[in-house]
Amino acid sequence: MEGVGIYAYHAAMTTLLKNADARRIFLARQGLSDPPGRALGKDGLLRLIHDLGFVQVDSIATVERAHHQILFSRNQTYRREHLADLLEKDGELFENWTHDASIIPSAFYRYWKHKFAREHAAILERWRRWQGEGFEASFAETYDRIAAGGAVLSRELKHADHESGGWWNWHPSKTALEYLWRTGKVAIARRENFQKVYDLSERVLPKHHHEPEVDHDAFVDWACRSALTRLGFATHGEIAAFWDLVSPDEAKAWVEAHAAELRPLLVETAADGRPRASHAFADFLDKLGDIPEPPGRLRVLSPFDPLIRDRNRTERLFGFFYRIEVFVPEPKRQYGYYVFPLLEGDRLIGRIDMKADRKAGQLAVRKLWLEPGVRRSTGRLERLEAELARLSRFTGVEKVCFLDGWLDG
Numbered sequence: 001m002e003g004v005g006i007y008a009y010h011a012a013m014t015t016l017l018k019n020a021d022a023r024r025i026f027l028a029r030q031g032l033s034d035p036p037g038r039a040l041g042k043d044g045l046l047r048l049i050h051d052l053g054f055v056q057v058d059s060i061a062t063v064e065r066a067h068h069q070i071l072f073s074r075n076q077t078y079r080r081e082h083l084a085d086l087l088e089k090d091g092e093l094f095e096n097w098t099h100d101a102s103i104i105p106s107a108f109y110r111y112w113k114h115k116f117a118r119e120h121a122a123i124l125e126r127w128r129r130w131q132g133e134g135f136e137a138s139f140a141e142t143y144d145r146i147a148a149g150g151a152v153l154s155r156e157l158k159h160a161d162h163e164s165g166g167w168w169n170w171h172p173s174k175t176a177l178e179y180l181w182r183t184g185k186v187a188i189a190r191r192e193n194f195q196k197v198y199d200l201s202e203r204v205l206p207k208h209h210h211e212p213e214v215d216h217d218a219f220v221d222w223a224c225r226s227a228l229t230r231l232g233f234a235t236h237g238e239i240a241a242f243w244d245l246v247s248p249d250e251a252k253a254w255v256e257a258h259a260a261e262l263r264p265l266l267v268e269t270a271a272d273g274r275p276r277a278s279h280a281f282a283d284f285l286d287k288l289g290d291i292p293e294p295p296g297r298l299r300v301l302s303p304f305d306p307l308i309r310d311r312n313r314t315e316r317l318f319g320f321f322y323r324i325e326v327f328v329p330e331p332k333r334q335y336g337y338y339v340f341p342l343l344e345g346d347r348l349i350g351r352i353d354m355k356a357d358r359k360a361g362q363l364a365v366r367k368l369w370l371e372p373g374v375r376r377s378t379g380r381l382e383r384l385e386a387e388l389a390r391l392s393r394f395t396g397v398e399k400v401c402f403l404d405g406w407l408d409g
Contacts, residue, residue, distance in 0.1 A: 015285060016275060017233065019268040023317050023346045024291050025232045030307045031074045032343065033294040040075045042082040046092055046105070048074060053230050053243070054102040056304040057095060059194060060326070062338040063356045063363065064395050066304040067103055072394050073299050073343075088190040091206045095188040095196075096181070099244040099309070106209040114219045115245055116184035123179055142176040143185060151189045151199035220246055224254040233265050233280040238313060255279055270319030298344045298383040300352065300391055308341060308348075320348035320371065335369060344383070349374045352384075356392075362401040363392040369409035376407070 017025075027033050031052055040048070048071070049055055058066035071078045086093045087103065094106050097115070104112070124136070146152055154177050177198050180186040187204035188196045202210050214222070227242035228234055234242070240251035255262065263282050266275035301307065303324050308314045315321050322341055325333040336353035343349070350370035357364050365388065370376060388400045 014264045014266055016266045017268060019270050019273070019317065020346065021288070021291075022233070022267050023270075024294065025288070026317060027294045027307070027346055028291050029230055029232045032299075032307060033292045034074070036074065036076050036295060036297065036299070038075065038077070040077045040079075040082075042079075042085060044075075045071070045078065045082045046086055049086075049093065049103065050105045050107070051230070052306055053226065054098050054104045054306070056098075056306070056309070057101045057103055058304050060338060061356075063340070063354060063391065064302075065194075066302045068394075069300075069302040069391075070305050072391070073301055073305065076390055076394070087188075091204065091209065094205060094209075096184075097244075099241065100304075106205055109205060109209045110212040110214050111219050111222055111245065113184060113213065114216065116182070120183040123182065127179075139176050139179055143180055146180075146186060146198060147200055151197050151203075153192065153195055153197055155195070220250055220254055224251050224258075228279065228281065233267055233278040233284070235276070235278055238310065239279075241310060267316075269316045271315075276316060294346050296345045298342060298349075298380070298387050300387055301341045301343055303338065303340065305341070307343075314348070318348045322348075322351070336367065342384070344380070347374075349380075354388075356395045356397050357401075358397060360401075361398040363388060363395065363397050363399070365400060365402045365406050367406055367409045 024033070031048055055067045055070050060066070063069065064072070067083070068078075068080060071083070083093075083103075087095070092106050093103050094109060095101065095103055096112055097119075098104070142157065145157065157177070177186065177196075181188065181196075181198065184201055186198045187201040189199040189204045190197045223243055223245040224239050227239045231238060231242060236252040236255045237248045239255070240246050240248045246254075261282055262279045263284065265278045265280045265284070267278050268275055303322075308320075308322055311322060320341070325335060325339065326337055330337075335351060338355075339351045339353050341348055341351050348371070350368065352365065352369075353367040354363055354365045356362075368384075374380075385400070392398070392400050
């Protein structure tokens with residue numbers, strides 16, 4: 001990248017990173033600066049998810065499920081069957097929890113064992129307050145049922161236990177499965193119509209991913225180091241929040257303990273230019289010249305895209321305020337039920353309300369809102385229409401339909 005806009009405060013030896021450069025760096029770390037039409041393949045898909053760290057899973061399919069759209073927005077040659085193979089056949093990916101349900105490289109499973117231990121203690125404490133003592137036996141019964149009978153859907157266990165008058169009468173069967181999953185005792189072997197099919201973790205993950213252990217210090221070091229690598233620059237709070245594996249205090253202690261490897265950084269914010277203190281690895285500046293320009297094409301992002309997961313960071317870097325309004329009563333929504341951010345080059349330029357109407361075979365575009373100062377030029381609208389055509393083909397509908405008044409946002 002030419003002309004990286006950085007300079008140092010000599011007294012404090014602190015680097016100021018200009019906002020435009022900060023945006024480009026973060027876009028590159030989030031896989032949005034590579035050519036979106038390059039051949040990906042299954043191996044490339046695994047590398048992409050590894051470099052992102054995780055891909056959030058969500059059940060809403062207003063246009064396309066979140067994980068598919070996140071990957072497609074980075075590479076239009078992405079194939080759903082490659083993701084299914086990596087998850088269900090190869091065991092190179094697994095589903096569990098970051099800040100939310102996510103698809104994660106199985107190479108990281110050893111670190112999640114520490115999260116499983118924390119979840120175990122926290123969930124048991126909550127359940128003891130609610131149900132009293134003795135409920136663990138029911139969890140053990142569920143585990144034994146899977147161990148003996150093989151993979152199950154939650155509805156299968158629920159049906160069986162309703163017939164027997166078992167413990168499911170006082171709480172849905174999903175609770176036991178959720179506990180076993182959140183604590184690593186079972187894993188998601190596959191999905192049927194997006195419903196989870198559970199089996200023992202050791203039967204889902206290959207041994208070389210399931211068996212290795214790391215000690216606590218190695219776990220914290222990996223969680224912080226790998227988060228900062230994927231963020232490029234971050235506060236200790238942002239480091240902790242990336243995986244949601246360690247606490248802010250643990251991340252702060254890691255930053256202090258590794259001060260020799262890090263350097264202080266001031267990142268210019270989008271709104272008023274006020275710098276925000278962050279941390280980066282010491283060789284950060286040496287690599288700035290290798291940051292590519294993001295493609296100029298316009299792309300539709302999932303509301304769960306990792307680029308915008310941290311809403312406060314999104315606002316600081318891009319000057320773009322975004323909230324999902326799914327749970328906001330309709331009269332109080334500013335935009336719509338499920339509105340998609342628009343990325344053009346290195347800027348978030350607006351949002352669009354649309355839905356895939358599979359019965360009618362069309363992607364119905366309801367409304368477009370562009371950010372203040374973003375012109376509704378012919379070229380920009382043509383780029384948007386081209387991206388919507390690509391997205392409609394990926395989604396499996398035949399055409400894009402622009403509803404009356406879609407440009408009135």
